[in-house]
Amino acid sequence: MRPNRRTIVIVALAFVGGMLLLWTVRHLASTGFIEIVEAEYGVPGRTCIAGPDIKKYVSAACGGFRPRCLVSVSNGWCGDPAAGVVKTLTVEYMCGATRKRASAAENTGLLLTCP
Numbered sequence: 001m002r003p004n005r006r007t008i009v010i011v012a013l014a015f016v017g018g019m020l021l022l023w024t025v026r027h028l029a030s031t032g033f034i035e036i037v038e039a040e041y042g043v044p045g046r047t048c049i050a051g052p053d054i055k056k057y058v059s060a061a062c063g064g065f066r067p068r069c070l071v072s073v074s075n076g077w078c079g080d081p082a083a084g085v086v087k088t089l090t091v092e093y094m095c096g097a098t099r100k101r102a103s104a105a106e107n108t109g110l111l112l113t114c115p
Contacts, residue, residue, distance in 0.1 A: 034062045034069055034114050035094040041077060042087050048078035058091055062112050071110045 036059040041048045048054060054077050062069030073089040081087065090103040095114035104110035 038092040041089045042081040046082040048081050068113045073104050
């Protein structure tokens with residue numbers, strides 16, 4: 001029995017869809033995802049006492065299966081640990097098996113990328 005044209009089209013579309021799904025999974029697995037290791041806000045010698053909360057905030061904003069993330073840097077997370085001085089948010093994170101570090105000044109955005 002010879003397959004009709006509709007059957008051939010359905011099989012071809014299923015094959016293409018499967019290949020696209022496989023490529024997507026491989027791409028995401030190769031780029032990895034962002035896992036926050038450490039986050040600190042302030043200036044040397046004067047950082048937030050809410051360090052673990054900052055890590056949780058950044059993890060909530062950037063963690064999971066995302067290849068890039070933008071975090072707003074402000075005193076809103078834990079107050080102002082050094083009044084009158086520009087503070088910095090520094091984040092250490094894992095991108096797959098690679099450890100990365102990124103920093104940004106207050107009132108800007110910190111972009112984390114993987115890879």
